[in-house]
Amino acid sequence: MTDITRRHILGTGIAFASTVAMPAILRAQTGPIKLGTLTPLTGSGGSYGPAMADTVKKAADDINKAGGILGRQLLIISEDDQTSPEAGLRAARKLIDIDKVSAIIGTWASAVTTAVVPVCSQSGVFLSTVSGAEPITLLPHQGFLIRTQPTTTLQGTKFGEFALGANAKTVAFVSPQTPFTESQYAALTKTVTAAGGKTTSLIYDDKKTTLRTEVDQVLRGKPDAIVMGGYTNDTAVLVRDLYRANYRGSLFGFGYSVNKQLVDALPADVSEGIYTLSPSPAEGSNAYKNVARLLGVDSPDTYSCQVYDHLNLIAMAMAVGKGDTGTIIKDNVRKVSQGGGERVETAVDGLKLIADGKKVDYDGASGPCDFTDIGDIxxxxxxxxxxxxxxxxxxKIA
Structure with a gap:
């Protein structure tokens, strides 16, 4: 065989291979856009994660019925982080390495988000979270992160103001060790001491089935109010032991821990009077009503409202950037949320305007979605x- 013949056959083979390969490439470009949800379907956050994942899937169905994004359908792949950093990291690696998602939506526990941020940013996968721990957005995430949850510094400040409003002069902060414990207590202390009060803190083991020893230690300081920083299960243990110790001061807890699950699990006189604080959804907005419709409930929780906003922002960012990568989402998410333009409350409406070459400004079910340079709401x-x-x-809502 001559060189010419070999070159001819080789060239023909390359051309043939390219022809065979091209449909696969085209299929990849026109196939579904994969997004992941990473929510706590089990563990301490298990009362919230299923509704969060369901919200994203149903909101994606609405977008798909309206034509999808750039002519492509959304495919939502849901994983359980088990409210555990180790399980969350494994699930994130699966979504990134095997499923090839462009974005991960909805990490809930701050410890899980802290574990997942580095692998997302290093892989160029966009991450949207409802975690509030102050250090999260200070991690080196290269812009691949936004969160719609108020920071724990803001939450601690609000708790301090709430306690002062209940005439508390001495406030105890009682909590397990979490990524947000330090910043919450610091903000609480700053607010209370500025008004002439004082604070104390105690860290407990959230795996214990009784906290009576810790309760006795806290009560020696005679606090007017106790701010409880744990999750539902350990907060229930703490509340029960405070009741048994005949504590009659004010109790304050986070809305994600002092919830229906906790109230139903305790006798009515044990939980009576506990104050709660949580970020408020934009009740009355069309976006909020849409989440209620998707879930078939009257009052969707704040986390479901937040992940609804995450999906809508990501969908419109891809449409503006005309692509589906994490980098495109990162570069365009603020253009659809705070760049001016026509106000919209659903991605379906926003995508129509974007297709017509118009700018949009999204206000969501959790409120205005405007972000700082490091990704905080x-x-x-x-x-x-x-x-x-x-x-x-x-x-009240304020």
């Missing part, structure tokens, strides 16, 4: 509630 309203007669009653 710039403002949020809070929901103040109290347990009365076995029910959680709204006091």
């Amino acid at each position: 710039t403002d949020a309203k809070f929901r103040y509630e109290q347990v009365k007669g076995g029910k959680i009653i709204l006091l």
